[in-house]
Amino acid sequence: MNTKQQLKALAEARRGVLVPGAFNALSARVVADLGFEAIYVTGAGVTNMWFGLPDQAFMGLTDIADHTARIRDAVDLPLIVDADTGFGNALNTYHAVRTLERAGADCIQIEDQISPKRCGHFNGKEVISTDEMLGKIKAAVDARRDQGTLIMARTDACATQGFEAAVERAQRFAEAGADILFVEAVTQAEEIRALPQRLSTPQLMNMVIGGKTPITDADELADLGYGLVLYANAALQGAVAGMQKALGQLRNERRVDENPAVVAPFAERQRLVNKPFWDALEKKYE
Numbered sequence: 001m002n003t004k005q006q007l008k009a010l011a012e013a014r015r016g017v018l019v020p021g022a023f024n025a026l027s028a029r030v031v032a033d034l035g036f037e038a039i040y041v042t043g044a045g046v047t048n049m050w051f052g053l054p055d056q057a058f059m060g061l062t063d064i065a066d067h068t069a070r071i072r073d074a075v076d077l078p079l080i081v082d083a084d085t086g087f088g089n090a091l092n093t094y095h096a097v098r099t100l101e102r103a104g105a106d107c108i109q110i111e112d113q114i115s116p117k118r119c120g121h122f123n124g125k126e127v128i129s130t131d132e133m134l135g136k137i138k139a140a141v142d143a144r145r146d147q148g149t150l151i152m153a154r155t156d157a158c159a160t161q162g163f164e165a166a167v168e169r170a171q172r173f174a175e176a177g178a179d180i181l182f183v184e185a186v187t188q189a190e191e192i193r194a195l196p197q198r199l200s201t202p203q204l205m206n207m208v209i210g211g212k213t214p215i216t217d218a219d220e221l222a223d224l225g226y227g228l229v230l231y232a233n234a235a236l237q238g239a240v241a242g243m244q245k246a247l248g249q250l251r252n253e254r255r256v257d258e259n260p261a262v263v264a265p266f267a268e269r270q271r272l273v274n275k276p277f278w279d280a281l282e283k284k285y286e
Contacts, residue, residue, distance in 0.1 A: 004106045004148035007078035011202040016222025021232035023049040025074035032075040042232040043082035057116030061087045065103045072104025081105035085115045090139040097143035107150035120184040121211035134176045141177035153178035174201040185212045196225030204228040
């Protein structure tokens with residue numbers, strides 16, 4: 001199977017597949033090296049790590065496409081790519097899908113927030129009309145060059161219109177052609193339990209560390225029938241903690257030794273960037 005087929009099979013198996021987010025090629029390599037089955041190219045992660053800005057629509061299509069292409073070159077896993085609101089209207093969404101598909105996306109996620117959007121776990125969100133979002137989904141479906149490319153539709157309506165309205169929207173998104181549904185920022189455990197019973201299309205549940213949704217074990221989510229369990233920024237938050245620890249030691253002790261509890265060993269760093277391959281290639285062409 002190609003990566004698009006792999007991702008479709010993972011979502012449809014409904015076994016709570018863990019999908020970590022990656023914000024650059026090296027973080028994607030770490031995800032793949034640890035044996036995960038798919039990667040989420042996170043818009044929040046790119047915005048935070050690349051620009052040092054909050055997730056409030058500072059990232060553009062070119063930014064996420066460039067990162068997707070680099071990650072696609074670095075790993076062979078299926079890639080879900082965060083396309084925010086499609087970067088505009090239905091026509092912009094059509095163009096975004098074409099661009100991200102060409103960059104290497106296997107699944108493209110669009111959401112129903114107004115533009116400029118904000119992180120799904122921030123306050124102050126607003127959503128566009130259901131009809132406008134349906135137009136974007138139809139544009140995304142039509143834009144695919146490869147019919148195997150998956151479209152994920154996210155609704156943020158829980159925060160503005162309530163859980164029932166979000167479920168109704170998600171159902172209409174599926175009818176418009178969305179392959180995977182994503183109801184963002186549910187706040188109650190009973191809502192998490194209810195979604196797979198209410199919606200027949202494969203679903204992703206987003207676990208934001210410190211966010212509005214109660215953290216739930218992936219095994220429990222699998223038993224409930226979720227296809228994918230997203231940890232979009234676990235790597236980012238772990239990386240920040242690691243940087244603070246290593247640099248805090250450098251500031252306080254004025255040195256950092258090769259202690260695996262503080263920093264990745266030099267050899268591990270080279271392994272992750274595939275230096276042995278390049279060494280062998282260099283010798284081949286001498």
